[in-house]
Amino acid sequence: MKIPDRLLLLVLVLAISAAAFGQEAKVENTLQAGGCNNEFAKFLVDQQVAESRSVVQTDKRVRILTRSADFLWKFDQPVARAYFTEAFKVATDHFAEKGFENKEEKGGLLVLEPDYRFEVIRAIAKKDGEWAKRLIEQLLKDYEKNAAERKNIDKNREISSTIYIAEESVKTNPELSWYLFRRIMKQPLDSHWMFALYSVAEADRKFADALYGELLAVYRNETPRRLLFLGSYPFANPRRFGLDRYQYGSSVPPNFQPNLQLQQRFLDAFLARIASYAADPANLNKAPEQYYSPEPLYMLTALQELEPYIIERFPQMLQRFTEARAQANGMMTEAMRKTAADREKQNEDLGFTFEQKLEQLEKADSEGKLTDYMIISLVTWSQKDRTEEQFAKMEPWLDKIIEDAPRIQTVNFFWFLRSKLAVKEKRFEDARKFSMKVPEPDHRAILWFDIAEAQLKDLNEAASVYQTLTEVGQAARRSENSIAKARVLLGLASLYEKVNHTFALDELSDAVKVLNRLEDPDILSKTLRRSITGKGFGFFSSYAMPGYDMESTFRLLSKNDFDMPLSNARALDDKYLRTLAVIAVAQNCIDRPKPKPATKAADPVK
Numbered sequence: 001m002k003i004p005d006r007l008l009l010l011v012l013v014l015a016i017s018a019a020a021f022g023q024e025a026k027v028e029n030t031l032q033a034g035g036c037n038n039e040f041a042k043f044l045v046d047q048q049v050a051e052s053r054s055v056v057q058t059d060k061r062v063r064i065l066t067r068s069a070d071f072l073w074k075f076d077q078p079v080a081r082a083y084f085t086e087a088f089k090v091a092t093d094h095f096a097e098k099g100f101e102n103k104e105e106k107g108g109l110l111v112l113e114p115d116y117r118f119e120v121i122r123a124i125a126k127k128d129g130e131w132a133k134r135l136i137e138q139l140l141k142d143y144e145k146n147a148a149e150r151k152n153i154d155k156n157r158e159i160s161s162t163i164y165i166a167e168e169s170v171k172t173n174p175e176l177s178w179y180l181f182r183r184i185m186k187q188p189l190d191s192h193w194m195f196a197l198y199s200v201a202e203a204d205r206k207f208a209d210a211l212y213g214e215l216l217a218v219y220r221n222e223t224p225r226r227l228l229f230l231g232s233y234p235f236a237n238p239r240r241f242g243l244d245r246y247q248y249g250s251s252v253p254p255n256f257q258p259n260l261q262l263q264q265r266f267l268d269a270f271l272a273r274i275a276s277y278a279a280d281p282a283n284l285n286k287a288p289e290q291y292y293s294p295e296p297l298y299m300l301t302a303l304q305e306l307e308p309y310i311i312e313r314f315p316q317m318l319q320r321f322t323e324a325r326a327q328a329n330g331m332m333t334e335a336m337r338k339t340a341a342d343r344e345k346q347n348e349d350l351g352f353t354f355e356q357k358l359e360q361l362e363k364a365d366s367e368g369k370l371t372d373y374m375i376i377s378l379v380t381w382s383q384k385d386r387t388e389e390q391f392a393k394m395e396p397w398l399d400k401i402i403e404d405a406p407r408i409q410t411v412n413f414f415w416f417l418r419s420k421l422a423v424k425e426k427r428f429e430d431a432r433k434f435s436m437k438v439p440e441p442d443h444r445a446i447l448w449f450d451i452a453e454a455q456l457k458d459l460n461e462a463a464s465v466y467q468t469l470t471e472v473g474q475a476a477r478r479s480e481n482s483i484a485k486a487r488v489l490l491g492l493a494s495l496y497e498k499v500n501h502t503f504a505l506d507e508l509s510d511a512v513k514v515l516n517r518l519e520d521p522d523i524l525s526k527t528l529r530r531s532i533t534g535k536g537f538g539f540f541s542s543y544a545m546p547g548y549d550m551e552s553t554f555r556l557l558s559k560n561d562f563d564m565p566l567s568n569a570r571a572l573d574d575k576y577l578r579t580l581a582v583i584a585v586a587q588n589c590i591d592r593p594k595p596k597p598a599t600k601a602a603d604p605v606k
Contacts, residue, residue: 268317275320416447515572
């Protein structure tokens with residue numbers, strides 16, 4: 001069998017690593033001599049901004065202006081501010097005309113289009129927190145005037161966007177984060193805080209704990225249902241306590257530990273709120289909030305879940321707990337009890353283990369009651385804790401899905417998940433074999449890049465990574481020109497950069513050629529979605545593309561080589577993509593540490 005040329009070259013690269021380091025030094029010297037300096041970088045960006053003036057689509061215009069302003073901030077702040085101001089006006093005018101935009105993708109999935117006003121503010125917040133505050137205050141005041149008239153899906157869009165900026169600023173500008181979080185505390189307590197607390201904790205646990213304390217103080221008089229949005233965090237619980245525990249779920253950061261002090265504070269607030277709610281006669285016949293159940297249901301079902309914690313950790317609260325349970329129980333009607341029993345049955349099914357769900361399938365199959373939905377729900381169940389043994393048990397059931405479209409979608413997803421697990425467990429041959437059963441090129445590429453990334457971390461797999469990348473490249477070149485193909489080639493460029501810069505440039509050049517053959521290519525999207533839809537049901541999931549988007553790829557390849565990545569950036573026909581690529585390359589010129597002046601040798605001691 002002929003060994004691929006690239007594999008032979010890798011062996012040579014590995015064998016002469018010392019020479020490779022010398023070559024890197026040579027590239028470094030070439031870079032410094034090749035005109036990569038602040039003045040030339042600024043000239044490039046100014047030139048691209050001027051050329052891109054004819055780009056008028058809102059998303060493209062906003063991104064060109066914000067990237068340019070971000071780049072120019074340290075050179076010419078007045079011009080950068082002018083670009084940010086223009087970008088915000090473009091975004092605001094677009095919102096005034098169109099409002100919130102949503103689009104329905106294949107399978108019925110509704111995708112929220114970006115709010116470009118907040119895209120601009122996110123960029124501004126990284127440069128000028130006070131300016132960002134003023135803009136957000138302006139948008140929140142407008143929101144508060146018409147929030148009651150909003151459709152449910154758009155009801156809290158400004159709140160979510162503001163919290164996201166606050167989360168991003170926790171490490172870089174905590175003062176801005178506190179300001180924004182406290183501004184949102186003027187709004188009713190809702191689910192966004194459940195997710196935000198875990199997100200903040202991943203960046204700064206002390207900040208998150210302090211934020212939790214303020215939230216509990218501000219919202220302690222909210223309804224018991226809403227107060228439960230603050231129940232999960234101190235217990236490190238990914239779900240909400242009570243009736244809706246499977247309607248709200250969040251990722252818990254790795255190594256996140258429960259906080260007994262905050263648990264006690266929450267329990268104290270929750271028990272006190274039940275007591276005050278039950279003591280007010282006006283609440284006995286109060287209609288529930290739209291789309292939600294009566295408050296006593298949330299109280300009682302949450303208390304049932306919290307009881308073991310109180311018995312084990314806070315026995316001093318047992319008397320208050322008993323009283324609260326009696327109060328909640330006393331407000332329950334027969335209709336509420338039936339609702340609680342029905343929901344508990346649903347929750348019990350949702351909480352089944354893999355073996356229990358498999359038993360359900362076997363029983364339904366023997367009774368002639370098996371449905372496509374039952375099989376699909378087994379495949380999509382609890383993806384986090386899957387084992388290879390479970391995948392093997394699931395495989396025979398796939399052929400029993402009757403409807404063609406959901407069967408094909410489920411089979412593809414099954415092999416995608418199985419390959420992901422094999423990569424995680426470093427069973428690379430299995431991962432490769434399973435990935436070949438995934439027909440979508442961009443989804444298969446995610447798996448191959450996962451394999452290559454894992455191999456790069458394992459010295460024993462140094463030669464295998466080249467074989468993996470070679471196979472990815474061969475498959476990509478056999479496919480039709482598409483966004484997926486361009487993404488794969490950009491991914492190859494990023495991964496090859498870790499082992500061979502020349503090969504990386506080859507892939508970058510090919511990616512540019514593919515993009516030039518596409519009409520208005522949307523190469524900046526970083527999410528891939530999967531859907532499984534059948535009669536009366538739908539399952540949707542999304543996966544982040546590896547960090548191989550166009551801008552990050554150009555930025556990576558130009559760290560130690562300015563001329564060739566710049567040449568490829570300029571070769572992009574699309575003015576929008578060309579501008580973003582050139583800015584990404586030019587950024588490396590101003591971000592690079594300046595070389596230290598040579599130290600004059602001391603005169604020899606006579």
